[in-house]
Amino acid sequence: MKRILLLSIGLIFMFNAKAQFPGMGGGQKVTVTGRITAIILDSLTNKPVDYATVSLLKVKDGKAVNGGVTDEKGKIILQNVAPDEYKLSIGFMGYKTKTVIIKTTPEKPDYNVGSIILSATANTLNEVNIVGQKAVVENKIDRLVYNAEADATNAGGDATDVMRKVPMLSVDINGNVQLRGSSVRVLINGKPSGTMANSVADALKMLPADQIKSVEVITNPSAKYDAEGSGGIINIITKKSNAEGVSGSVNATTGTRQNAGAFNLTAKTGRFSVNTALGTQLAFPQESRVVFFNK
Numbered sequence: 001m002k003r004i005l006l007l008s009i010g011l012i013f014m015f016n017a018k019a020q021f022p023g024m025g026g027g028q029k030v031t032v033t034g035r036i037t038a039i040i041l042d043s044l045t046n047k048p049v050d051y052a053t054v055s056l057l058k059v060k061d062g063k064a065v066n067g068g069v070t071d072e073k074g075k076i077i078l079q080n081v082a083p084d085e086y087k088l089s090i091g092f093m094g095y096k097t098k099t100v101i102i103k104t105t106p107e108k109p110d111y112n113v114g115s116i117i118l119s120a121t122a123n124t125l126n127e128v129n130i131v132g133q134k135a136v137v138e139n140k141i142d143r144l145v146y147n148a149e150a151d152a153t154n155a156g157g158d159a160t161d162v163m164r165k166v167p168m169l170s171v172d173i174n175g176n177v178q179l180r181g182s183s184v185r186v187l188i189n190g191k192p193s194g195t196m197a198n199s200v201a202d203a204l205k206m207l208p209a210d211q212i213k214s215v216e217v218i219t220n221p222s223a224k225y226d227a228e229g230s231g232g233i234i235n236i237i238t239k240k241s242n243a244e245g246v247s248g249s250v251n252a253t254t255g256t257r258q259n260a261g262a263f264n265l266t267a268k269t270g271r272f273s274v275n276t277a278l279g280t281q282l283a284f285p286q287e288s289r290v291v292f293f294n295k
């Protein structure tokens with residue numbers, strides 16, 4: 001009886017001890033977690049970067065375990081982070097992505113990264129060339145200017161062809177130029193020319209179109225011009241050439257009814273220059289034939 005009583009007391013004592021120390025029998029593993037905090041700032045202004053994307057990845061396998069976005073103060077708090085080695089990746093549009101390596105332990109599960117500075121993305125632009133082109137026709141206060149060099153259709157012709165494209169001018173079949181139905185005075189670079197004084201039509205045919213920079217039509221000449229040319233003044237501006245030596249050009253056009261040719265030779269040394277221009281034009285009369293058939 002005494003043995004049974006002692007055995008019962010021993011069993012009760014063991015049961016109470018197991019109830020008081022449950023961990024001794026179950027072997028349960030306790031998991032420790034912490035939190036990671038950081039503040040994201042701009043490198044230039046040192047102001048917080050809000051809504052920046054923050055990702056937490058394991059170093060060993062690159063697997064993302066946590067993440068979020070910063071608040072208006074640039075702060076981010078990642079909760080329930082198990083002790084391990086991580087890569088904290090921060091990215092935002094217009095900034096370079098930055099990565100910070102951090103490591104937490106069971107003894108120190110919380111980690112304060114502090115301030116992380118983001119630098120703006122530097123974009124280098126390629127060189128930009130802006131090319132301006134003159135309008136073909138310009139209306140100025142006292143004159144109308146036709147920029148012949150801006151019209152690609154003038155290649156291969158002579159000055160007569162250029163005159164036909166100038167507004168307010170009319171050229172007849174013989175090459176005579178008129179302004180509003182009246183005769184005009186033609187100048188070369190603002191000065192009278194002996195070739196123009198003899199025959200304007202012949203002089204225009206000898207001047208290649210590619211040598212003309214612009215044509216100025218002056219409807220109300222100033223007092224420095226004489227009364228010659230009641231209709232107005234036509235001033236032909238030629239292209240300037242600073243190269244010394246001998247240069248020349250040959251232009252020819254052919255067609256079914258009209259053929260034309262022009263030759264230009266220029267010799268220059270220092271301030272002295274000599275220019276010679278020759279031109280010719282051949283026109284063939286058009287023949288027509290009418291045949292009647294009787295039925």
